[in-house]
Amino acid sequence: MKRTARLSLTILVLSIACGAASAHTANGAIGGFTAGFMHPILGWDHVIAMVAVGMWGAFLGRPAIWILPVVFPLVMAVGGALGVAGVPLPAVETGIAMSAIVLGAMVALAARPPLWVAAVIVGTFAIFHGHAHGAELPEAADPLAYSLGFVFATGLLHLGGIAFGLVVKWPAGKVAVRVGGAAIATAGVAFLTGVA
Amino acid sequence: MRVAQAAAACALAAFSQVAAAHGSVRGLGNFFSGVVHPLFEPAQLIALVALGLLIGQRGLASTQPAAACFAVGVALGLVATGIGGVPATDTVLLITAGLIGFVVLTAMPVPRQVTVVVASAVGLFIGAGSAPESVNGSARYVTLFGSGVGACVWLLNLVGLVQGAGRPWMRIGVRVAGSWVAACATLVIALWIAGTSRVPASLATTTDPRQGATLSNGSAPMPKDTTDLSVPLRVWR
Numbered sequence: 001m002k003r004t005a006r007l008s009l010t011i012l013v014l015s016i017a018c019g020a021a022s023a024h025t026a027n028g029a030i031g032g033f034t035a036g037f038m039h040p041i042l043g044w045d046h047v048i049a050m051v052a053v054g055m056w057g058a059f060l061g062r063p064a065i066w067i068l069p070v071v072f073p074l075v076m077a078v079g080g081a082l083g084v085a086g087v088p089l090p091a092v093e094t095g096i097a098m099s100a101i102v103l104g105a106m107v108a109l110a111a112r113p114p115l116w117v118a119a120v121i122v123g124t125f126a127i128f129h130g131h132a133h134g135a136e137l138p139e140a141a142d143p144l145a146y147s148l149g150f151v152f153a154t155g156l157l158h159l160g161g162i163a164f165g166l167v168v169k170w171p172a173g174k175v176a177v178r179v180g181g182a183a184i185a186t187a188g189v190a191f192l193t194g195v196a
Numbered sequence: 197m198r199v200a201q202a203a204a205a206c207a208l209a210a211f212s213q214v215a216a217a218h219g220s221v222r223g224l225g226n227f228f229s230g231v232v233h234p235l236f237e238p239a240q241l242i243a244l245v246a247l248g249l250l251i252g253q254r255g256l257a258s259t260q261p262a263a264a265c266f267a268v269g270v271a272l273g274l275v276a277t278g279i280g281g282v283p284a285t286d287t288v289l290l291i292t293a294g295l296i297g298f299v300v301l302t303a304m305p306v307p308r309q310v311t312v313v314v315a316s317a318v319g320l321f322i323g324a325g326s327a328p329e330s331v332n333g334s335a336r337y338v339t340l341f342g343s344g345v346g347a348c349v350w351l352l353n354l355v356g357l358v359q360g361a362g363r364p365w366m367r368i369g370v371r372v373a374g375s376w377v378a379a380c381a382t383l384v385i386a387l388w389i390a391g392t393s394r395v396p397a398s399l400a401t402t403t404d405p406r407q408g409a410t411l412s413n414g415s416a417p418m419p420k421d422t423t424d425l426s427v428p429l430r431v432w433r
Contacts, residue, residue: 066368070301070375077379081386134383144238144290147383151376 032142036149039133040157045096045191046129048184050154052103053122054161055177055184059107059168064115068122069158073151075123079130080147093191095128100188107165107181110174226335230342233326234350239286239293240322246296246377247318248351252358253300253370254311259355265312266319266351270344273323278340285325287388292318294381300374322347 040046050072057068082089089095102121105111113121133150164180167173189195224232234240251262296314299306326343328336358370 066372070372073379074301074375074382077382077386080383084383084386085390134386142238143387144242144380144384147380147387148238148242151379151383155372155376 030145032145033149036146036151037153039146039150040129040153044187045093045100046132047157048187049096049099049103049125049129050157051161051164052100052107052181052184054158054163055107055165055180056103056118056122056161057158058162058165059110059177060112060115060118064118065162065165067115068118069155069162071119071123072126072129072158073154075126076130076133076154077147077151079127080134081130082127083131083134089128089131092128092131095125096132097188097192099125099128100191101185102188104181104183104185104188108178108185109181110178226331226338227342227345230326230328230339230344231346231349233328233339233343234322234347237286237325239289240325240347242377242380243289243293243296243318243322244347244351245354245373246293246300246381247315248354249300249358249370249374249377250296250306250311251315251351252355252361253303253367253374254306254308255359257308259359261308262311262315263348263352263355266315267344267348269316269319269321270323270347271319273320274326274340274344275323277324277327278337280327283324285321287385289318289321289325290381290384290388292321294378294385297374297376297378297381301371301378303371319347 040050053068053072057065060068079089103125106118106121165177168177234244247266251259254262292314296318298304323344326340326347328339328343331339361367361370
């Protein structure tokens with residue numbers, strides 16, 4: 001218990017302490033990776049939704065703790081492929097904002113649907129996030145490095161959410177995670193209404 | 197103690213600087229430039245990672261023949277590229293890596309022979325795609341030899357790492373890594389498929405038509421690299 005707490009705290013602190021990389025300055029593979037890595041991190045609407053996925057996974061426990069963060073990038077890649085191909089997807093930004101609202105609400109309400117339902121919810125919203133990333137992909141200096149960067153960043157954001165979500169093992173931690181979920185849902189409303 | 201080690205590793209990863217790829221390679225000499233070559237070729241790197249995950253996940257029984265066949269494949273590919281006239285292999289590597297990533301993710305049982313054939317193919321494509329640019333004479337062969345050694349060394353390191361990951365959460369980490377590989381490969385393959393109609397328009401202009409616009413996340417678009425088109429062009433082939 002103590003080890004898990006210390007590890008979670010370490011990961012969380014290091015995630016917060018990371019300095020911003022110098023995006024948009026280098027070319028080629030390094031520049032592509034950096035641009036891709038920064039793309040999800042620079043957008044708060046992306047960040048909170050991905051953290052919410054990790055938190056919800058941690059809240060649901062095994063195997064959701066790793067299945068949800070695996071489903072997200074895979075389906076996101078499909079959404080990205082649609083974006084790359086120029087297939088129009090209606091209301092992408094609305095879908096991204098709704099992802100924060102729904103996923104945050106799931107955490108806040110401590111919802112425990114069957115795993116496949118949770119995976120479908122997460123996967124549905126991943127398409128919107130992927131489409132937004134994919135639309136930028138052809139403009140990247142190195143598309144492969146860009147995609148590596150943003151998948152990597154997405155995974156780390158999930159990991160941050162999981163690290164935070166692991167505190168549900170304690171009664172106070174459960175309250176903290178649910179409050180975090182409510183905050184994410186509120187932020188989602190702000191994005192949806194244009195306040196943020 | 198292990199928490200401290202994990203914290204130290206995380207701290208080093210978090211605070212490390214971006215590597216200066218090309219500068220380092222310049223100072224390395226021909227052999228070691230070849231050794232690090234697979235690390236700086238994204239398609240080769242992702243294929244190596246995918247194969248390392250696959251072989252490591254399957255265990256020691258499949259590792260020895262697969263690793264040996266990988267080395268043979270690399271050697272054949274290097275001979276082919278030394279002779280010249282080898283087509284670009286990045287797309288094939290990416291498709292293979294995507295499939296391998298999916299197999300790793302699902303932990304799907306795969307016959308040992310299939311693992312061996314896949315390892316041989318990946319080795320062949322990596323070897324064939326390792327032709328050094330603007331290096332001639334004996335230096336070219338030294339660099340090619342270094343690329344072969346590097347590909348085998350990096351693969352074996354990764355296989356050893358994955359095989360040593362015995363704890364349940366480590367095995368899950370391997371499957372998560374497989375999903376990342378599959379996701380990256382899916383995206384770039386989609387880009388490659390869509391590229392036939394989008395590349396000429398994108399590369400024909402030296403100015404970004406979206407210049408001054410903002411991306412969906414509010415950040416400025418990355419300036420298009422107009423000096424080194426070799427990397428994106430390699431993906432399109």
